[in-house]
Amino acid sequence: MNESSKWTIHMLAGLLIFLLLGMHMGIMHLSGFKADLGVADGAESAVSKDNSLARDANPLFTATYIVLLAVALYHGLYGLKNILCELGLKEGLQKTIGVLLLLLGLGLFGLGTWAAITVHLTAAGNA
Amino acid sequence: MAETKYHDNRLGIWGWFAGGRWGPERYAYTLHRITGLAVLCYFLMHIVVTSLRAKGIYLWEDGEFLHQPIFLVGEFLVFAAFAYHAFNGLRLVLIEFGWAVGKAEDPVYPYKSSLNKQRPLLALMMLAAAMVIALGAQEFIHALGGMH
Amino acid sequence: MHKGDAMAEQKTTQVTFHVRKYDPMKDSAPHYETFKVDVKPGMTVLEGLHIIKEKYDQTLAWRYSCRMGVCGSCGMLLNGRPTLACNTQILDIATTDLTVAPLPNFKILRDLVPDLSGMFEKHRSLKPYILRDDAEEMENPTGEYYQSHEEVEEYLQFTYCIKCGCCMAACPTLATDPDYLGPMPLTQANRYTTDTRDGGFKERKALAGGRNGVARCHYAGECSRVCPKGVDPAKGVQFMKRKLVLDFFKLYNQKGPCKVQHAPEGVERNPKIPYPPEKTVEQ
Numbered sequence: 040m041n042e043s044s045k046w047t048i049h050m051l052a053g054l055l056i057f058l059l060l061g062m063h064m065g066i067m068h069l070s071g072f073k074a075d076l077g078v079a080d081g082a083e084s085a086v087s088k089d090n091s092l093a094r095d096a097n098p099l100f101t102a103t104y105i106v107l108l109a110v111a112l113y114h115g116l117y118g119l120k121n122i123l124c125e126l127g128l129k130e131g132l133q134k135t136i137g138v139l140l141l142l143l144g145l146g147l148f149g150l151g152t153w154a155a156i157t158v159h160l161t162a163a164g165n166a
Numbered sequence: 167m168a169e170t171k172y173h174d175n176r177l178g179i180w181g182w183f184a185g186g187r188w189g190p191e192r193y194a195y196t197l198h199r200i201t202g203l204a205v206l207c208y209f210l211m212h213i214v215v216t217s218l219r220a221k222g223i224y225l226w227e228d229g230e231f232l233h234q235p236i237f238l239v240g241e242f243l244v245f246a247a248f249a250y251h252a253f254n255g256l257r258l259v260l261i262e263f264g265w266a267v268g269k270a271e272d273p274v275y276p277y278k279s280s281l282n283k284q285r286p287l288l289a290l291m292m293l294a295a296a297m298v299i300a301l302g303a304q305e306f307i308h309a310l311g312g313m314h
Numbered sequence: 315m316h317k318g319d320a321m322a323e324q325k326t327t328q329v330t331f332h333v334r335k336y337d338p339m340k341d342s343a344p345h346y347e348t349f350k351v352d353v354k355p356g357m358t359v360l361e362g363l364h365i366i367k368e369k370y371d372q373t374l375a376w377r378y379s380c381r382m383g384v385c386g387s388c389g390m391l392l393n394g395r396p397t398l399a400c401n402t403q404i405l406d407i408a409t410t411d412l413t414v415a416p417l418p419n420f421k422i423l424r425d426l427v428p429d430l431s432g433m434f435e436k437h438r439s440l441k442p443y444i445l446r447d448d449a450e451e452m453e454n455p456t457g458e459y460y461q462s463h464e465e466v467e468e469y470l471q472f473t474y475c476i477k478c479g480c481c482m483a484a485c486p487t488l489a490t491d492p493d494y495l496g497p498m499p500l501t502q503a504n505r506y507t508t509d510t511r512d513g514g515f516k517e518r519k520a521l522a523g524g525r526n527g528v529a530r531c532h533y534a535g536e537c538s539r540v541c542p543k544g545v546d547p548a549k550g551v552q553f554m555k556r557k558l559v560l561d562f563f564k565l566y567n568q569k570g571p572c573k574v575q576h577a578p579e580g581v582e583r584n585p586k587i588p589y590p591p592e593k594t595v596e597q
Contacts, residue, residue: 041520043524043529047558047559050263057252069302069305070305108213125491127492150217154217154218158219171339172422172429173422174421174422175418176490177418177419177490189535192534261533262552270468270553271467272470275544279539280538280546280552281538281539
């Protein structure tokens with residue numbers, strides 16, 4: 040896959056993140072405002088244990104989190120690779136950075152997906 | 167042929183910040199990079215911290231390590247960085263896919279370029295980001311007050 | 315009273331030129347030297363440099379040719395902005411002090427002379443010429459390559475490039491990454507790909523869409539801000555990106571190469587149209 044294809048995916052991932060992470064930020068950090076508007080159910084913190092467990096039990100939230108994790112890791116680490124590789128480094132070093140970032144991304148994706156599925160099964164089982 | 171002597175004249179990292187007299191798009195580009203790095207740093211830690219809940223560790227709960235005002239302030243800064251990066255990124259998608267730059271036009275002095283064409287979009291995005299940050303600030307101040 | 319008298323009575327301002335000098339045979343690094351120049355209104359930086367060379371420092375070296383903003387030779391950094399010396403009036407950008415330095419992001423050969431060969435190599439690598447598969451027709455034309463006015467307008471702006479290198483000097487990516495192709499080569503790649511006479515998108519796409527191609531541009535826009543001819547290279551690079559994105563989705567069809575258009579057959583010539591005059595030069 041050539042560079043401009045990877046870049047196109049990076050841009051499309053950015054658009055998807057705008058929506059999904061925007062939603063995530065809205066739920067996490069703007070729910071108090073929604074309560075003032077009378078929209079949210081109660082002013083309880085979005086990160087309270089109850090709310091957290093409720094989201095874990097919901098398969099839609101779990102699936103969305105995994106999708107967001109994948110696109111955000113791709114977008115963020117590709118962006119970091121751009122910044123590092125535009126520093127005029129040697130070809131070999133650039134390739135090494137690319138491989139390391141890919142491994143980091145895959146590792147974190149694996150960790151996050153495992154955690155999301157584990158808590159979903161636990162929370163759904165308890166619900 | 168005799169070897170030509172020369173002096174390397176590349177601006178280096180300083181060229182990301184100043185390569186000539188700047189326009190707002192240059193500032194926007196540099197800030198976009200800084201906010202991207204900031205959000206990425208937070209994100210990588212966030213994956214690890216939230217994955218710990220699979221082990222029953224909720225570091226952000228009352229009494230836990232992350233439940234301190236300094237971290238809440240840090241979180242707000244990440245929120246602000248995301249708001250800027252998202253709206254500027256939306257502007258960049260519209261530009262870099264060739265929509266918001268206008269058409270090829272015969273240049274008539276004083277020259278107007280695609281920069282002039284997209285400037286209203288830049289202003290709109292900055293306004294949207296500022297509004298979202300203001301909304302978030304209200305929420306964070308409430309939460310900070312609740313923490314003491 | 316003659317007009318010349320009014321000119322002679324024009325107010326002169328003394329401007330201190332801070333010129334970055336570098337002689338590779340003598341100096342280890344570039345350094346600034348100052349010269350005080352009496353500037354009349356309307357005097358360009360190029361004229362100021364000539365005065366310095368005439369009166370103060372005969373060793374000062376820089377490139378210039380047409381002195382009217384069409385050759386692209388005299389690009390330099392004036393008070394922190396890359397632009398042409400010949401069409402920049404001193405009093406437009408300075409009141410008491412003017413800093414003159416060679417274009418950044420290029421090696422300095424001597425004083426204000428940058429090494430532009432890297433830029434030209436990058437330009438050449440993107441094949442900045444019409445690519446078609448009918449070589450015989452191009453060598454011995456039998457008809458014309460028809461282009462509508464609208465088709466010409468789509469790329470005409472990018473043909474005004476004089477290859478001065480100011481855009482390359484202003485680009486933040488080129489500040490740290492010497493391998494990036496740069497705004498000028500990529501805009502010229504777009505110019506030829508958009509030209510309906512050309513059929514070379516596939517030949518250029520590997521480089522333009524490669525590691526050092528359009529993906530390295532992040533629309534800082536400085537190239538368009540400093541372009542002395544209004545070419546708007548930032549827009550040119552984004553248009554090239556659009557072609558590559560469409561190609562990624564297999565939606566891009568290059569309009570060219572356009573067909574050869576011959577004179578219509580079996581049609582009588584309008585008697586009002588005069589014939590061309592007799593040739594006066596032997597072929």
